[in-house]
Amino acid sequence: MTRPVxxxxxxxxxxxxxxxxxxxxxxxxxCPLRIVHAFIWPMLHVQLTASALGPTEGGLLNQARTFLDEAVARAEATVPGLETDPELITGEALSVLAAESRDAVLTVVASRGLGGFSSLLLGSTAIHLAAHGESPVLVLRGRPDPQGPVxxxxDGSPQADGAVGFAFATAARRAAPLVALHAWSNWTQPAHRNPGEPMPLVTDLDRLQEDEQRLLAEALAGWQARYPQVQVERRLLRSRTRPALIEASRTAQLIVVGARGRGGFAGLLLGSASQALLHHADCPVAVIRDVPADS
Structure with a gap:
């Protein structure tokens, strides 16, 4: 069975x-498109059908079915003839979508929806799925440049391989150039560092830059041969990672990152760079956890 989006x-x-x-x-x-609406109201034991005093098309259940009908219509208008699989599932959105993501090739959500507070930059569903989803997660943000690169x-971490494969496969499908961006500074991040221990400062910048160039080359090794049609630009920047990636998102059609990197605390499910992009990127963000590389 083909896994859906x-x-x-x-x-x-x-x-x-x-x-x-x-x-x-x-x-x-x-592949087919699976459309899911998490319907929490049955769990709250409230009336789902139309009120005897109201219109027959009223009620929470009819509203939920309308949401699905509108979504199917939007999918059909976007890609006529696309196979769709709409379903109304009882439960709250975070747990329903996380469970559904186990069988998906990709999970797509808006950065914000109906819930929460309008002043927040990112909805709880998007950040929960980026941290806990079991497929790559695409969060829609900003205004992507359709002519821009992926x-x-x-950051050179072993966890990045899935993100590399996803980025190459996406660039190949979209016939888009790929910018592989690695930001570095002369403050190194050792593999093992006690909490509170300062990061060592490296003063041999030429040596460090050579090491970072090698790290970037190793991360891409084999992928360019696998996707020879993808035009790749290697971009090595002496900068902090988060502002470098946010700046790059301004002219991109998509930005792809791993959920975790080599910095921060190993127990966290979502790294600081991916969190910053989910809140501030100017284009859609794909967050890749431990999933097959070329999704």
């Missing part, structure tokens, strides 16, 4: 935009 909806215009993006992703992959954020 999964999209979560909540009835907002933002979630319908996510449906359109997910439909294009499904068409590019030649940007791959690299």
């Amino acid at each position: 999964l999209v979560g909806i909540d009835g907002s215009e933002e979630s319908l935009d996510a449906v359109a993006a997910a439909a294009r992703e499904a068409a590019d992959r030649g 940007v791959l954020g690299l």
Whole structure:
């Protein structure tokens, strides 16, 4: 059975935009689109059907079905003839979509939806899936440049291989150039460092830059041969990682990062760079956890 692209909806215009993006992703992959709306109200034991005093089309259940119908219509308008699999699932959105992501090739969500506070930059569903989803997660943000590159954020960690494969496969499907970006500084990040212990300062910058160039080359080794049609630009910047990636997102169509890198605390599920992009990037962000490399 072909694994689907999964999209979560909540009835907002933002979630319908996510449906359109997910439909294009499904068409590019030649797979069906699964549309899921998490319906929490049965768990709260409230009336689901229309009130006797109201219109027959009223009620929470009819509203939820309308959300699904609108999502299917948006998918059909985006990619006519695309196979869709809409389903209303009882449960709250975080747990439902995390469970559904186990069988998906990609999970697509809007950065914000109907829930939460309008002043927040990122919704809870998006950040929860980026940390706990079991497929690559695409969070829609900003205004992507359709002529821009796919940007791959690299830090040389072993966990980055899945992100590298995802970025190359996506660039190949979209016939887009790929920018492999690695930011470095002369403050090194040892593999083992006690909490509170300062990071050592490296003063031999030429030597350090050579090491970082080698790290970037090793991260890409084999992938360029596997995807010879992808034009790759290696971009090595002496900068802090988060601002470098946010700046690169301004002219990109997509930015791809691993969920975790070599910095920070090993127990965290989502690294600081991926969190910063989810909150501040100017284009959609794909966060890749421990999943097959070329998704």
